[in-house]
Amino acid sequence: MSTNADLLARRTAAVARGVGHTTPVSAARALNAEVWDVEGKRYIDFAGGIAVLNTGHCHPKVMAAVQAQMERFTHTCFQVLMYEPYIALAERLNAIAPIRGAAKSLFFTTGAEATENAVKIARIVTGRPGIIAFTGAFHGRTNLAVTLTGKVMPYKKGLPATLPDIFHVPFPVAQLGVSIEETLRHLDFIFKADVAPENVAAIIIEPVQGEGGFHMAPPALMRALRRICDEHGILLIADEVQTGFGRTGKMFAMEHYDVHPDLVCVAKSLAGGFPLSGVIGRADVIDGVDPGGLGGTYAGNPLACAAALAVLDVLKEEKLIDRANVIGDMLVNRIKGWETRNDLLPVSAVRGPGAMIAFDIVKDRGTFEPDAEATRRVVQKAWQSGLVLLSCGTTFSTIRILVPLTASDAVLQEGMDLLEGALAAG
Ligand code: PMP
Numbered sequence: 265m266s267t268n269a270d271l272l273a274r275r276t277a278a279v280a281r282g283v284g285h286t287t288p289v290s291a292a293r294a295l296n297a298e299v300w301d302v303e304g305k306r307y308i309d310f311a312g313g314i315a316v317l318n319t320g321h322c323h324p325k326v327m328a329a330v331q332a333q334m335e336r337f338t339h340t341c342f343q344v345l346m347y348e349p350y351i352a353l354a355e356r357l358n359a360i361a362p363i364r365g366a367a368k369s370l371f372f373t374t375g376a377e378a379t380e381n382a383v384k385i386a387r388i389v390t391g392r393p394g395i396i397a398f399t400g401a402f403h404g405r406t407n408l409a410v411t412l413t414g415k416v417m418p419y420k421k422g423l424p425a426t427l428p429d430i431f432h433v434p435f436p437v438a439q440l441g442v443s444i445e446e447t448l449r450h451l452d453f454i455f456k457a458d459v460a461p462e463n464v465a466a467i468i469i470e471p472v473q474g475e476g477g478f479h480m481a482p483p484a485l486m487r488a489l490r491r492i493c494d495e496h497g498i499l500l501i502a503d504e505v506q507t508g509f510g511r512t513g514k515m516f517a518m519e520h521y522d523v524h525p526d527l528v529c530v531a532k533s534l535a536g537g538f539p540l541s542g543v544i545g546r547a548d549v550i551d552g553v554d555p556g557g558l559g560g561t562y563a564g565n566p567l568a569c570a571a572a573l574a575v576l577d578v579l580k581e582e583k584l585i586d587r588a589n590v591i592g593d594m595l596v597n598r599i600k601g602w603e604t605r606n607d608l609l610p611v612s613a614v615r616g617p618g619a620m621i622a623f624d625i626v627k628d629r630g631t632f633e634p635d636a637e638a639t640r641r642v643v644q645k646a647w648q649s650g651l652v653l654l655s656c657g658t659t660f661s662t663i664r665i666l667v668p669l670t671a672s673d674a675v676l677q678e679g680m681d682l683l684e685g686a687l688a689a690g
Contacts, residue, residue, distance in 0.1 A: 266290070266302050284418070286311070286654060287647040294321035297671035297679075299652065308679040311652045312666040315474065315506045318533035318588075319578045320668035326536040329574035330567050342371075342564050349569035356576055357544050361528055362502075362518040366547040371540060371564030375505035375531035376404025378541035379412060379468065381558060382527045385543065386466035386499045389552035393428070394464035396451065396498075398435040400476030400658045403468065403503055412468060415476065415658060431458055437479045439613050439624075439632055440658070444485045451492070461496035466527075471517035474506030477657030478615060478622035478664050483521055490523035499526040499549065505541070506620075509533040510579050510669055513589040513618025520617060536575040540568035584669040588619040591676060595621045595665055598680050603629075608687040609638050622664040624657070625690075634661030642683075642690045651682035 266274075271290040292302045297320055299307045312318065319326060333349065342350050354369040361367050372378055383395055395412065397403065403412040405419060411427040413419050414435070433450045434442045455461050467489055472480045493500045502525035507517035511533065518525055526549055531541030542564075543550070579585060599614040599621070610629040615622055625642060627633040639661045646653040656664050663683075667676065 268301060268303060271302065286643065287652065289647060289652075296320035296323075297668045297675050305650065307647065307650050307652050308667075308675055308682065309652045310646075310665050310667045310679050310683070311654045312533075312668050313537065314532070314654065315511060315666045316532045316537055317666075318509050318511055318584065318669045319536045319575050319582075320670035321537065323536055323574070323578055323670065325578050326538075326571050326574040329570045330538065333567050333570035336566075338567055339562070339565065341561055343559050347566050347569075349566050349573060350564045353542075353564075353569045353572050356573070357530070357542065360515055361544040362516045362524055363526070363528065363544060363546055364524040367544055368547040368550040369542055369544045370550070370558055371542040371569065372560055373539045373541060373562055373565065373568075374404070375529070375541050376406040376409040377560070377563070378505060378529035378531050378543055379403040379409050379501075379503055380406060382501045382503075382529050382543045382545070383408065383412070383466060383468065385527065385545070385550060385553055385558070386501065388557065389549050390465040390497065390499065392463050392465040394459040395430045396454065396464060396467040397430065397432050398447075398469060398473070398476075399432050400435045400437075400473050400479070401432075401468070401470060401503075402473070402475035402506075403470075429459065429463075435473060435476065435479065436482060436485055437477070439479075444482055444488070447485060448488055461492070461498065464496065464498045466499040466501050467493060468501040468503055470503045470505075470507065471520065472507050472512060472617065472620055474664075475656050477624075477659070477662045478620055480517075480520075480615070480617060486521045486523050493526075501525060501527045501529065503529045505529055505531040509575065510585040510588050511618060511620045511666070513585060513592060513616070515579070515585060517617070517620075534575065535568045535572040536578075538565070538568040538571040540565065540572055578670075582670065587669050591619040591667065591669060591671070592616050592621055594673075594676060595619070595680065598684075599623050602684065602687065608684065609635070609642065609690045611687065619665070619667065619669060622656070622662050624659070624661045625663065625687075626661065634659035636660035638690050639663065642686045645686035645689050646682060649682050649685055651679055651686065653683065653686070
């Protein structure tokens with residue numbers, strides 16, 4: 265039997281160094297919110313494969329749907345021979361997506377492909393090149409997507425600073441001293457200094473920044489962006505790759521706002537562990553691209569579409585969106601109790617929405633001086649004690665929780681006990 269150490273040594277010798285790793289652990293099997301490594305040690309999974317497992321590892325309904333599809337066929341390429349699971353998934357997403365009026369969808373494989381294609385659709389349909397994104401944003405690692413991403417280290421190191429016609433404005437985060445007014449003033453500077461609004465195709469925004477630190481876009485910002493988009497014929501793209509499918513206590517995080525995006529990027533928890541992404545959008549916008557302009561050999565794989573249809577059923581049958589709010593309250597209450605504890609590392613700024621919960625580790629209680637080193641130690645202590653945990657944030661000091669929404673109360677509390685232990689030891 266291979267040990268974690270054996271596999272790490274083989275990985276180090278065989279796998280590109282550029283693929284990072286949070287833990288030196290190799291998984292052997294997983295179920296719901298628990299994972300067992302190759303040495304038989306059990307972990308509670310607060311990472312959910314980075315927001316992919318809202319319905320948990322190996323949900324029986326998802327597995328059964330994929331197995332049934334596997335017995336029929338695994339690939340035809342949708343552009344060659346179409347199949348019902350793709351069409352049915354588009355129908356279901358069109359009906360529930362936060363798009364005003366008729367919607368249409370298309371599918372890909374990764375989140376980066378979803379953001380790349382949303383931008384591509386916007387450019388083709390508007391005939392304009394400009395794209396506005398935000399500092400701290402994460403939209404993927406491919407060449408265009410990484411340019412949209414608003415964080416240099418580690419994603420853009422060694423790359424050209426930007427591709428043409430992509431601009432970043434500061435994402436408003438009160439805790440980091442950036443106001444909505446500053447964001448909008450900066451946008452106005454860009455419109456005056458770099459690109460006329462008539463040359464901007466789209467503004468792309470995560471309603472809650474994921475990798476950037478679980479900061480929610482204030483409703484006033486979203487309203488202002490919608491107004492600016494409407495005024496200048498710019499399209500608003502919501503990147504819901506991390507926020508979608510119940511994580512924020514709504515099916516889509518855009519439901520927290522009273523404005524609608526024109527295009528929505530989805531991936532991750534859409535297919536419960538199978539690789540699938542998509543763009544859902546206004547039918548008149550999506551249909552602005554001629555046949556052949558969109559797609560991909562594996563895009564919208566039938567196994568992944570079957571999984572996604574089952575995920576949508578599970579979210580509904582198990583009332584996981586309500587559950588996200590219950591989990592969120594439980595986690596927030598527990599973390600708030602840590603804010604005044606002297607025996608733990610100082611924590612600050614616990615935030616939601618729903619079960620998209622994060623907090624920061626700071627140098628001194630009651631202040632906001634991020635402690636990236638302590639955060640790194642906590643993540644390490646956590647996995648050593650049996651909790652898979654992720655950090656994030658532009659200050660590298662945010663602990664984020666993306667536990668499956670199917671996790672039992674007992675497993676959640678056990679995971680929080682381990683997190684508390686890591687904060688005590690850190
Ligand atoms: N957008 C957002 C908001 C994401 O969180 C991510 C992945 N963390 C992506 C896009 C890129 O997805 P992928 O890694 O599947 O390309």
